[in-house]
Amino acid sequence: MLWQPSLPERYQKMTDDELAAAITARKAELGDRLVILGHHYQQDDVVRHADFLGDSFKLSQLAAEKVDETGAKFVVFCGVHFMAESADILTPEDVTVILPDLSAGCSMAxxxxxxxxxxxxxxxxxxxxxxxxxxxxxxxxxxxxxxxxxxxxxxxxxxxxxxxxxxxxxxxxxxxxxxxxxxxxxxxxxxxxxxxxxxxxxxxxxxxxxxxxxxxxxxxxxxxxxxxxxxxxxxxxxxxKGHCSVHKLFRPEHVDQIKAHDPTMQVVVHPECMYEVVQKADHAGSTEKIRKLIENAEPGSRWAVGTEVHMVNRLAKEAAKRDVYVRILSECQCLCTTMYRIDPQHLLWTLDSLANGEVVNQIKVDERTRKWSLVSLQRMLDITGAAKPAPDRAAGVAK
Ligand code: SF4
Structure with a gap:
């Protein structure tokens, strides 16, 4: 994990409203030069400022498209370190990718x-x-x-x-x-x-x-x-032998308890959960699949979701408007603590720095690593028939 120096004290003294207003003002000032990405597991006070909300790969692709469209020069990735690396790999050479807190790593990676x-x-x-x-x-x-x-x-x-x-x-x-x-x-x-x-x-x-x-x-x-x-x-x-420290907290007995308490409850979990949990669940799938399942759920249906708590809370809030009940699978504190390090204070600090002509916390992948990473990413895109990476980065890459 990288080390993040403390921020100037004034950021810690700002209220939530002052932070939100200052971020909004800086974002307007930086205009089309800036793209802010927010991962599904990010806290609401950060996500509200994001141009795009999504999973890690989708966000990197959206950033590359946006850069292509608007000529943006700065991508601020409110996620974790490997996501910012992917964004750097998939965007053109002259785009600067920034992770607002360098200590936002991923325990699995x-x-x-x-x-x-x-x-x-x-x-x-x-x-x-x-x-x-x-x-x-x-x-x-x-x-x-x-x-x-x-x-x-x-x-x-x-x-x-x-x-x-x-x-x-x-x-x-x-x-x-x-x-x-x-x-x-x-x-x-x-x-x-x-x-x-x-x-x-x-x-x-x-x-x-x-x-x-x-x-x-x-x-x-x-x-x-x-x-x-x-x-x-x-x-x-x-x-x-790697695992996600968030999804490993869901246990098979949580599914049993939910089903015993309410047999009508449907359980959907992320495939980063252990095999025994996935076997007991009614559905398993990516964050995008979970999001679509809940968004298309029948009114009156009831769901227990096994993934990060910020995403589940956002889904629950929206679903309640359609009379769909959503809760987290377990009351354990299933939050991605490293992603949680990206807070409004760090986001504002990066934007203040950019507005003052200074780049902080740039994530840069070296040329050789980028070249071979693009090969493995391109193979995935070819297998799934998805869109290509940014053209100037994909050029000349061997299959
Ligand atoms: S939830 Fe956090 S720890 Fe788990 S894989 Fe995602 S970024 Fe890594």
Whole structure:
């Protein structure tokens, strides 16, 4: 996690209303030069100033489109570090991406350190080669990973996925990825950094979580990620031991309690929740899928939602107007504490600095990392048939 110096004292002394008025004024002053992005899990006092609200990849794409349309030069990403990296990768070179608080990291992304991933990759290939394995390991990384891991995946024949398209990306990889699978080849997938999204997705495709998957824990004191050679050889999917500190708080017993209390309640959870929770839920899906389900829910219906509390509260407020009842799946404090570090004070400080000609907290991805990250992102876009990244960044990138 990066270190964020304290803000000048005057920001801490401002009231909520003063902060909101000052941010609005700075935003007007910066005009079309500025785009503010707000993630679904962000607090309301920040989201109210965002030009776009969405999930991490959608926001980066919207920022790239907006930059193309208006020539904006500054993107302030009210999210976490890996999201700002993605925005920097997908926007043109002369656009500056800013994270208002440098300590807003993502605990899941931090669980897959580059050196640990390289070490695991080499050890796994050592095991496979010793057994005469014929085939390939294709690395897949969730969008919620550092640019360094996205680049590693791009350089080793893999792709990025989101929680909306993980099934399509895994299907692509099992079919051989960018080179069709030969008849004599076996394909294994190494999935970073969220074990739960990897397990839930592969299980929904018919792979058995016990016999066809194993878990690589880079911190296991026994070495080899806590695996045996047999674990590696028998597994179609090798899951990295990472998780989201928010979604891991939802437990299977929370679903049981909700259903026991009100059998009419429908449960929808994010696939970053553990397998046992997803198995008990009525629906599982990305933040966008959850949002659409609730927005299209029948009046009178009742929903328990297993995702970050700020998003659930916003959905509940809107849904109540349509006589749809929405509550969080558990009363635990399921909030993304790192994202919560981005507050109106830090947002105002970044805008004040820009208005005074100073860039603070710029997130910049180096050229080589950007090049290979774009390869893994482009493969995902090709698999899902989605729009291309910003043209000047996509140019010259190998498939
Ligand atoms: S909710 Fe979880 S995965 Fe998302 S940014 Fe926070 S810690 Fe990371």
């Amino acid at each position: 931090d669980m897959a350190a580059y050196d640990d991933v390289v070490d695991a990759w080499e050890q796994i290939h050592g095991v496979l080669e010793a057994d005469g394995f014929v085939g390939r390991v294709i690395p897949i990384t969730y969008m919620n990973s550092s640019a360094a891991i996205k680049a590693f995946v791009g350089e080793h024949g893999g792709a990025v996925c989101t929680s909306s398209n993980a099934d399509a990306v895994l299907a692509w990889a099992f079919a051989g990825g960018s080179e069709p699978r030969r008849d004599d080849e076996q394909i294994k997938i190494m999935f970073f950094p969220d074990q739960h999204l990897g397990r839930n997705t592969a299980a929904a495709m018919g792979y058995d979580p016990v016999t066809q998957m194993c878990l690589w824990d880079p911190r296991d004191p026994r070495g080899a990620g806590g695996t045996t050679p047999d674990d590696i050889l028998r597994s179609a999917v090798i899951l990295w």
